[in-house]
Amino acid sequence: MSRLVDWLAGGLLITDGAWGTELQARGLDPGVAPDTWNLTHPERVEAVARAYVDAGSQVILTNTFRANAVAMEGDLEAINRAGVAISKRAAGAGALVFASIGPTGKMLMAGEIDEERVADAFAAQAAALAAAGADALLVETMSDIEEARLAVAAAKSTGLPVIVSFAFDSGKNRDRTMMGATPEAVATAMLKAGADAVGANCGVGVEYAAPVCRRLRAASGLPIWIKPNAGLPQMNGSAITYGTSAEFFASHYAALRDAGASFLGCCCGSTPAFIRALVSARSASS
């Protein structure tokens, strides 16, 4: 916790944007898990990380979102370690590296998988990410409180600061997770699980993020991590574009800061231009 407080001493930190779409722009085949590129195309992964550092990201993530033993196969230890090493090379002394842990993609309550397998998968991933020198661990895009609890417990056992972020994309006001959890339920459960910060990422768009941010903050008292999508994907000819422009996204900067965001970045569909726009918005508002 103390490390997290030190990092935030200078105010809100700007994080990074999307990786998957950036990797595709550099030739990643849609059928290939992006994480495998840490071993096969490390220089292209590093180019994405570097693009965010150059754009002004103070925190960058790692290309390890799917690299748990439930969600994918392969040499996961090597993929996770390489993911951290790549981001650390790109970050240098200019940015922190928070290592990404995504959901398993299986539902505990449907009996698709048992708790022990989920806990083991997260423990192995967290240990590899920590051993490779991540500054903190980010459990992200969660929708199930139970699964997140297992991931946070695994992440905490490394001794690193742990941030946990949920996707609020359901309900009329887009303030519920797919499993129906409210920001209050998430905040309370994650505070109890020992998370050092909570947050919201992905979802449907930046315009829904401020109320969720405010509610997470009020219910947890913790620093808040906010990383909304750049809207939903749209087809432009054969290319996929997102509905939100960098300028529109960044126009929410002050509202999100005032709602209590401590870490601010963007999720799916964003580019380094979104980070540059956030950096400008911060300069303009301070």
Add this chain to the structure above:
Amino acid sequence: MPDLDNAKLREAVLGGDWKTAAAVTKAAIAEGVEPLAIVTGCLVPAMDEVGRLFECEEYFVPEMLLSARAMKASMDILRPLLAAAGTEPVGRVAIGTVKGDLHDIGKNLVGAMLEGGGFEVIDLGADVSAERFIEAITKSNANLVALSALLTVTMPAMKTIIEALRNAGVREKVKVMVGGAPVTQQYADSIGADGYGESAGAAVALARRLVAA
């Protein structure tokens, strides 16, 4: 069929109580109620109501899953009886998450809702190649193909699969429906899909419309 049983089975499905759903189904069969009457008279309308509650956001995924499980407990008893009587399903759906995408939560929900809607569901799982969809059409006589993708990065595989169906000469034999978090009506139109479902509940109405067309 006495109204009381009907109400009890409906309540069991809506409340996600699979034990009661199975018990009431068994009792109804023992009393001589037609299996098909249980499906069309009770299970289908009950799952329609689950879909409606999901649409209006009174139910979320956990409630829907429990209801689907209760419906399935009843269907597991009825399916062999329906097959023995030669009853044809409303349609045969080959469902899967597209190549490169391992997420099957949405796909499983849609599959469960379609089954509750009276469809025979051929679940091809996740990370499914075009070849396996083609096989389901040619060998298992599927007349509907349902494609799921959770990720923006895997969504383009939907287009590839539809093209492969066309190249294999089976595109005209089936209707193709698509869904998943990044998928929109506009995307569905742009890749030549026959329909797009915004949610698991909407998928059932769409599938019915497509097989009726």
